[in-house]
Amino acid sequence: MKKHWFKKTMVTSMLSALVLSGALAGCSSGSDGDKKTITVWGMGEEAKSLPKIAEEFEKENPKIDVKVQAIPWDQAHDKLLTAVASKKGPDVVQMGTTWIPEFGAAGALKDLTPFIKDNPELDPKNFFEGSVATTKYEDKMVGVPWYVDTRVLYYRTDLLEKAGFKEAPKTWEELKAAADKLAKRGKGKYGISLDSKEQSLGFMFARQNGAELLGPNNEPKFNDPKFVEAVDYLNSFYKDGATPKDDLGIDIIQGFSGDGILPMFISGPWMIKMINDQAPDLKGKWSTAVLPKKENNISALGGSNLSVFEYTKNEKEAVKFAAFMSKPETQLKWMKMTNSLPATQKSWDDESLKGNEYYKAFGEQMKASQPMPVIKQWEEIAQTYLKSFEKIYRGKADVKSEMDNFQKQSEKILSK
Incomplete structure (x- = not known):
C-alpha cells in the first residue's frame, strides 16, 4: 500500500x-x-x-x-x-x-x-x-x-524451482517450507522478506487464519486463539532465520535481484515498475502470485x-x-x-x-x-501492535502473554 x-x-x-x-x-x-x-x-x-x-x-x-x-x-x-x-x-x-x-x-x-x-x-x-x-x-x-x-507475493521463479518448488506457494505450510529451504542456501541468505514495520502484516495473517479483529461492537479480539496462532506463525519466520530481524542495509530490489538474498516478499503494485526499471536482468526470472492461504488468503x-x-x-x-x-x-x-x-x-x-x-x-x-477496520482509533492500535510484535520477534516475549497485553492496551484506546 x-x-x-x-x-x-x-x-x-x-x-x-x-x-x-x-x-x-x-x-x-x-x-x-x-x-x-x-x-x-x-x-x-x-x-x-x-x-x-x-x-x-x-x-x-x-x-x-x-x-x-x-x-x-x-x-x-x-x-x-x-x-x-x-x-x-x-x-x-x-x-x-x-x-x-x-x-x-x-x-x-x-x-x-x-x-x-x-x-x-x-x-x-x-x-x-x-x-x-x-x-x-x-x-x-x-x-x-x-x-x-493490495498486497501479493513477489517471488523469484528460478530460485524457487531450484529449491524444488515449480510454482508459487499456495498455502501457509508451503510458504514456510519454501522460505526455510531457501534460507538454507548459505550464510546471509534468507527465504522471504517480512517487513516488521509494516503494520498491516500481522492483521492480514490473522484474518487469513479466520480471526476477527474487532467484534460487532468494535471490541478488540487480539488475544483470541486464532489471532495468537497467526502471530506465532508469523514469528516463526524470524525465529527460524527465514526472514531477517534487522534492516540488511539494502533495499528490496537489491535483495531480490542477483543471488536473491531475499527471493520472496509481500508488497503492492508499485514494485512491478521498480523491478522492471531497476533490475531488467531479472526478466523471466520472477513473477507475482496471490497470497498463500490458511482458511482464506485475505490481503490488505x-x-x-x-x-x-x-x-x-x-x-x-x-x-x-x-x-x-x-x-x-x-x-x-x-x-x-x-x-x-x-x-x-x-x-x-x-x-x-x-x-x-x-x-x-x-x-x-x-x-x-x-481494508483495515474503518475506525478513527485504528492508527493508534496498529502502532501499538508493532511495539508488541517487536517484543515477540526481537525480545522473545511469549506470544500469548504479549497478545494479552496488546488486548488490554487496545481496550483502553477504544474506550477513549
Missing part, C-alpha cells in the same frame, strides 16, 4: 480551537458568467498528474473549469481541519482511506447516495467490495473509490477515495467530476499515467491488466482483499 501515516487528530475536538475566518487559498470558486470553476485538492504525487486528466473532463464538460491544488500529504490533514472549521475549502478532495471515519463523523463529506441515479458511475456495485467499505461512514457513502492497492487493501466537500457551492459539478473519475476508461488512463490500480471491476477486463503476467495476480487478489 502506498503508506501515508499521520498523527491522529480528532476533528471534533479541534474544530472549536480553529479560527473560523481566513479561508484557504484555492477555495471553491463560483460561476464566471455561465461557466463554473471547481477546485480539486490532490495529495502528494497524484496532484502532479491530476491536471492532465482534468483536461479530459473539461473537454467533455466545456462549462466547467477544474482547478487542481496540490497539497503535500504531511500538511493535508491540518488543511482539511481548517477547511471544515471555516466551511470553505475544495469542491472535491482526495481522501486517504483511513481518514473517512474522522471527517465523516465531522459531517465534512457529502453523502453521494442520492446522486447515484443521475451518475451511475458512482454505484457501489461497480467497485470491489473491499474498496466500497472504505467509503462508508455509518450508512452513508461519503466517498467513491478512486484507485486501490488500501488506496485513495474522492469525496465531495459538504460545503461546496458547486455540488452538481463536483459530483460530475467524481463520476468522471469513476469511469473504467478514465481509471485505465489514470493507471497508465500513475501506475495506480483501478477501483472499478470492469477496468480489470481490459487486456492491459488481464493479459499482463504481473498485474493479473492483483486482479485476483482484489477479490479477497479487505
Whole structure:
C-alpha cells in the first residue's frame, strides 16, 4: 500500500480551537458568467498528474473549469481541519482511506447516495467490495473509490524451482517450507522478506487464519486463539532465520535481484515498475502470485477515495467530476499515467491488466482483499501492535502473554 501515516487528530475536538475566518487559498470558486470553476485538492504525487486528466473532463464538460491544488500529504490533514472549521475549502478532495471515519463523523463529506441515479458511475456495485467499505461512514457513502492497492507475493521463479518448488506457494505450510529451504542456501541468505514495520502484516495473517479483529461492537479480539496462532506463525519466520530481524542495509530490489538474498516478499503494485526499471536482468526470472492461504488468503487493501466537500457551492459539478473519475476508461488512463490500480471491476477486463503476467495476480487478489477496520482509533492500535510484535520477534516475549497485553492496551484506546 502506498503508506501515508499521520498523527491522529480528532476533528471534533479541534474544530472549536480553529479560527473560523481566513479561508484557504484555492477555495471553491463560483460561476464566471455561465461557466463554473471547481477546485480539486490532490495529495502528494497524484496532484502532479491530476491536471492532465482534468483536461479530459473539461473537454467533455466545456462549462466547467477544474482547478487542481496540490497539497503535500504531511500538511493535508491540518488543511482539511481548517477547511471544515471555516466551511470553505475544495469542491472535491482526495481522501486517504483511513481518514473517512474522522471527517465523516465531522459531517465534512457529502453523502453521494442520492446522486447515484443521475451518475451511475458512482454505484457501489461497480467497485470491489473491499474498496466500497472504505467509503462508508455509518450508512452513508461519503466517498467513491478512486484507485486501490493490495498486497501479493513477489517471488523469484528460478530460485524457487531450484529449491524444488515449480510454482508459487499456495498455502501457509508451503510458504514456510519454501522460505526455510531457501534460507538454507548459505550464510546471509534468507527465504522471504517480512517487513516488521509494516503494520498491516500481522492483521492480514490473522484474518487469513479466520480471526476477527474487532467484534460487532468494535471490541478488540487480539488475544483470541486464532489471532495468537497467526502471530506465532508469523514469528516463526524470524525465529527460524527465514526472514531477517534487522534492516540488511539494502533495499528490496537489491535483495531480490542477483543471488536473491531475499527471493520472496509481500508488497503492492508499485514494485512491478521498480523491478522492471531497476533490475531488467531479472526478466523471466520472477513473477507475482496471490497470497498463500490458511482458511482464506485475505490481503490488505488500501488506496485513495474522492469525496465531495459538504460545503461546496458547486455540488452538481463536483459530483460530475467524481463520476468522471469513476469511469473504467478514465481509471485505465489514470493507471497508465500513475501506475495506480483501478477501483472499478470492469477496468480489470481490459487486456492491459488481464493479459499482463504481473498485474493479473492483483486482479485476483482484489477479490479477497479487505481494508483495515474503518475506525478513527485504528492508527493508534496498529502502532501499538508493532511495539508488541517487536517484543515477540526481537525480545522473545511469549506470544500469548504479549497478545494479552496488546488486548488490554487496545481496550483502553477504544474506550477513549
